[in-house]
Amino acid sequence: MAGSQCCSNPPTLNPHGGAGTVELLGGLKTYISASSNSKHAVLLISDIFGYEAPNIRMVADKVAAAGFYVAVPNFFYDDPFVYDNKPLQVWLKDHGTDKGLEDAKPVVEALKAKGFSSIGAAGFCWGAKVVTGLSKSKSFISAAVLLHPSFVSLDNIKEVNVPIAILGAEIDDYGPPTLLKQFEEILVAKPEVDCHVEIFPNVEHGWAVRYNADDQVAANSANEAHKKMLDWFSKYVK
Template sequence: MSGPQCCENPPTLNPASGQGHVEELGGLKSYVSGSSDSNLAIVLVSDVFGYEAPNLRKLADKVAAAGFYVVVPDFFGGDPFVRENAERPIMEWLKDHGTDKGYEDAKRIVEAVKGKGASAIGAAGFCWGAKVVVELAKTGAIKASALLHPSFVSVDDIKVICNFAGVKAPIAILGAEIDRMSPPELLKQFEEILAAKSEVDAQVKIFPKVSHGWTVRYDVADEEAVKCAEEAHSDMLEWFAKFVK
């Protein structure tokens, strides 16, 4: 189900990072950024390293600066994956933190955000989080979705999004050229399925020379890595600006 690539380059978690704050929302601790008065909201669903990753929170602040109310929930209840824990490899950790449970939690988050007055909600998922966002997209719970270096997303998932009655939420897929979790060949299959369903707005983009996780697990001292990540961030923001309104 999962290979080691999704666990490479783990971030140094920092619960104090970001310009926002942590509050409970939908039963989960969540990092929130931006004005709760905004009626446009974006939910960011993390990779296995969780919601305290500094680059993810930095991205949340960037999205908030564009006028969105941004929520980054702690789907793992203070138990993110720890690569150094040899007694609990990724497959064992996933038994406690499956994407099915993540989806159930995400539904509550969406309802809580609606309760704060949001009339349009988008969601972006990173690695593990992409599968959670796909499940939200299948039900029409969100206005638009973005999947960044997705894991666990299948051809059947994309077919369901295209064929489920009434679900036409736009979907952007931003992938890496060097990715064993979602290799370019798989993303091209996604693109073919989406292209055949003209009523679903879709974008599939494969970024050259980058690896799985590049949008949130980059070295801030590496100028080229930062540039590649920021290009993906800009693409994601443009997508939400176009469809979450």
């Protein structure tokens, strides 16, 4: 179900990275990055490498600089996927997306308790399935973005009820362009749900968060995806 593409380009984790701080939110340790005038919140849900990955925190800081209060929870309880510790399929048994969704709900409630009535959520790979679950109800989030999604089914997409942008890779075994086009067909048939589906050329699964910042071409593609994500939240999280 998941293999080399999900695990490629593993980051070097850094618990002290980023411009933000780590706080408890909804019962989970959470990387928080926020501007002084944040009026709306964004929940970022990582891929299998977790909330200490430098790029996910870099993305959080970028979204915060645009005026949002950004939360990146530690959904894996300090047990992100690590090569050679155990096979990915074994790791996934203890870190399923269903559990991630249940853990995400108290985080959303905690954000609301802070006064954020409008919340966006973006998920990368593993996190995209969790965000899709939150997208079933406007009582959870106002808008969603999926970046190189994994584990998301046609039935999941049929249940989406908030504006959703899906940003996929041309080279992707887990969210291939053919599947994302089917997602688009389902969403277009729901006129009450605004959607945007885009396939980024010449990039692989994971490109938006597991890129080498020193590789200008890779960084440019990732930055373009981040801008599209921010544009979506600026439009619908207000």
